[in-house]
């Protein structure tokens with residue numbers, strides 16, 4: 001096997017799988033029911049009940065690399081563990097490994113001051129609060145982040161923030177206490193990549209209005225708490241700026257690399273579980289005198305799904321290895337490749353599984369609709385496919401710059 005797991009990771013994976021069997025899978029129906037009944041403006045009791053159990057078993061903050069706070073795993077070591085968590089929508093938050101908190105914690109860990117870490121990183125690492133990341137705006141094409149129009153203006157010892165954001169995941173969650181906000185401090189800078197900054201904005205600051213939750217394919221809360229948020233003359237101390245004015249892009253690059261690979265690792269787990277569901281269903285389901293599993297079209301799809309998962313996993317492990325060995329910046333092409341390949345792979349496999357389940361596949365009873373929503377949104381979130389493909393093509397063409 002390429003990329004064999006170390007004994008430490010094998011042991012963590014065994015414990016994680018055991019926890020999933022005891023606590024995650026048996027509580028999924030309750031989780032979906034709570035999300036439906038309580039909606040996006042509430043936390044879900046099942047999550048809060050399970051978090052202390054995961055923490056007590058040492059299955060907590062496994063995502064944090066080279067840190068005194070987490071398990072200190074490399075990306076390559078974390079990959080198979082994150083994949084296990086990705087099998088269920090309930091799991092990542094229970095293990096304090098869910099987006100966008102993980103990315104935000106990494107930003108605080110890397111770029112926050114000691115005071116920021118005390119005030120925000122510690123409670124995030126303890127799972128006491130949640131966070132959001134506000135970059136995307138409804139008024140402009142935000143996949144080109146140089147378009148972003150929100151303003152961050154210095155006024156004495158403060159910055160004043162104005163702007164309208166959407167798809168700010170987590171903002172409706174009552175436990176969401178801190179926002180990492182991206183806006184322009186220097187809109188006239190001739191270097192468009194130096195115009196933006198990131199700043200910490202406590203969610204209880206006057207002038208913040210969480211306008212509405214945004215459904216993802218009709219789902220609120222799970223799989224995502226996307227929200228629209230308006231910031232009007234929001235004042236925060238000047239010390240809240242991260243790394244300094246004009247460094248927003250630099251931070252975004254640092255944040256998005258690990259965030260993207262975690263999404264891909266989780267989606268591989270989701271695709272594996274979906275294939276399992278599909279195989280179980282078609283073996284037990286008889287149509288026109290024989291199990292659906294004996295139709296060659298079903299077998300073709302199952303075989304293709306297995307090939308696609310293995311390809312995606314190898315590509316993701318390769319990206320993890322590159323990030324660990326040459327750094328997130330140099331591993332840009334590898335990260336862009338998995339960000340295109342993995343959500344598309346997952347979408348296709350979930351689509352086949354829905355088909356194999358017949359009309360029931362489109363209900364919420366089998367977890368396939370939520371799975372599809374997750375995979376499909378990840379062809380957009382953290383950058384649409386086209387933008388990543390453009391980047392890959394640019395890297396490729398650069399090789400022929402002298403041709």
Ligand SMILES: Cc1cc2nc3c(=O)[nH]c(=O)nc-3n(C[C@H](O)[C@H](O)[C@H](O)COP(=O)(O)OP(=O)(O)OC[C@H]3O[C@@H](n4cnc5c(N)ncnc54)[C@H](O)[C@@H]3O)c2cc1C
Pocket residue numbers: 100132133134135136137140141142143144166167168169170216224226377380381382383384386387390
């Ligand atoms: C459920 C969900 C959760 C999200 N969570 C967050 C969050 O927490 N914080 C946050 O800030 N954002 C979040 N996002 C926003 C996400 O990152 C953006 O939707 C994404 O970056 C695309 O930006 P946009 O929506 O403005 O699309 P646009 O920039 O308007 O692009 C629209 C389309 O144009 C096409 N296009 C764009 N550029 C190119 C190109 N170069 N070549 C070819 N075609 C192109 C693509 O098809 C693209 O999908 C989330 C999105 C979703 C769906």
